[in-house]
Amino acid sequence: MANGTLLYAQSGGVTAVINATASGVIAHARSRKVNVLAARNGILGALREELVDTTKESAASIAALAHTPGGAFGSCRYKLKSLEADRAKYERLLEVFKAHDVRYFLYNGGNDSADTAWKVSQLAAEFDYPLTCIGVPKTIDNDLAVTDTCPGFGSAAKYTAVSVREAALDVAAMAETSTRVFVYEAMGRHAGWLAAAAGLAGATPEEAPQVILFPERAYDEAAFLARVRKVVEKVGWCVVVASEGIRDAQGRFVADAGGGKDAFGHTQLGGVASHLAGRVKDELGYKVHWTVPDYLQRSARHLASRTDWEQALAVGKAAVEYALKGMNAVMPAIVRTSPAPYRWKIEPVPLHKVANHEKTMPAGFIRKDGFGITAKAREYLQPLIRGEAPLPWGRDGLPRYVTLKNVAVKKKLPAWKG
Incomplete structure (x- = not known):
């Protein structure tokens, strides 16, 4: 022992x-x-x-x-x-x-x-x-150095790709008389791995997501709006996936929530999807829906x-x-x-x-136009979302999860004052 x-x-x-x-x-x-x-x-x-x-x-x-x-x-x-x-x-x-x-x-x-x-x-x-x-x-951000991938990312990536593919079918069905553009906000402050994973939902530039915005590339609003317009005119509708951490050419977060810093010194972000949706509606006149999966991305066992x-x-x-x-x-x-x-x-x-090292998306993983992933990225990402992890289901139709007793150990030291 x-x-x-x-x-x-x-x-x-x-x-x-x-x-x-x-x-x-x-x-x-x-x-x-x-x-x-x-x-x-x-x-x-x-x-x-x-x-x-x-x-x-x-x-x-x-x-x-x-x-x-x-x-x-x-x-x-x-x-x-x-x-x-x-x-x-x-x-x-x-x-x-x-x-x-x-x-x-x-x-x-x-x-x-x-x-x-x-x-x-x-x-x-x-x-x-x-x-x-x-x-x-x-x-879930896949930003740890040295390791090829990081536990947590593959499942969040699978959730993202599946959700985007399913939502795209909904948008396509409603585009004639309703929503033309759907914006999905993915987690990722400095690294666009989860946004990239959404690219697995489609195999060609015409398939959703037709636009992906990465934090590794400066956000250019004019180019973004032009791309959305082009897609809608050609396909009839457009799905946009945006990383929460996209920045403009001056390095400012597009979705700075104005909430100060968190415990790790990170700027509090929030609302990139709603911001982009508003700009598309105001500038292009399309009906837009948007979503922020947030915790759902990392909790979807x-x-x-x-x-x-x-x-x-x-x-x-x-x-x-x-x-x-x-x-x-x-x-x-x-x-x-x-x-x-x-x-x-x-x-x-x-x-x-x-x-304190951070692994961002390699340049070779982002398409030259900046709005999608390359074949090299697809080859890297696809194996990480394969297969279904075992999960027992109850007769109530819900997963059977466990809650531990978490019995406390008797303390031996004076209380910590912090």
Whole structure:
């Protein structure tokens, strides 16, 4: 039996398959006779010493996590700054780890979470505390560096492509006397991966979505309106997919919501679809409908990709193996070993190569006119949305999800004042 306890925490926006990773972590740790604690609401739970004893959960409940969306233990958007600026908080984490004999810390999140896990590993080394820190990948934005793709993206991409294809059939049916233009807003602040995934809904420039707006390309309103007009005149209707993070030539967000900054220092966005719809209506006179799927993109477990689900389980299992082998400050990355047939494997990469690096869409993935994806992008994206992940359904017609007991561990330290 390995020495010490493993602490698992979820970070940032959850995905349709992040609990599959949690299931993979806990089930594999149990098979290796390692007890797992989980932090309530991510890193905040670790700071507050609000920890959950996963040994109180049945094997059936842990298995059911693999098909349950959301974040089973709660997540949070809370960024720790540098070791110098937030040293007291990092030292508090070590105090909590020592109090509960935590020797393995697995932080399941994106770029900022990888950075936190890396910094915690550095502080533990400074204090000569035996702690192995592993960053576990998760994001629907697909913007993590080094890894070929990221668990969470494939399912959100599948939801996006399916939703756009279905909505396009609706628009086509109503275009003669009603809606001519439909605008779909996809998540993606700086990287247009989800918007690109919508391109899988159609095979030619005439098929929906006929217009995709990427944050990697400056938004040109005149060119956009001209493109929409051309499509409507040729096809009779037009579906537009826009990333929430599109900017104008001066670098200003088109959909700056004016809500200040979030916990990660990001501009609060919102409303790019409604803005574009208004401009199309005012300038072109077409009847327009628009939608903001928002949380639906990342919570749609009923439409999860099997590829994505299998990868989410695999990185959880690999993270435990890396931890038990003492492979400190690494992340299990997905490596594409063959494009056709699609094959992949998991390999460790150093956290410092992931932390605070952002992977945007390659120029070769965006069509020359800027309004669609290339064959190269399609080849990359298509395998990631393949297959249907297993999901049990109840007699009431709804999926059978699980809610954990989340029994709290008794606190041993003075309350954290924050």
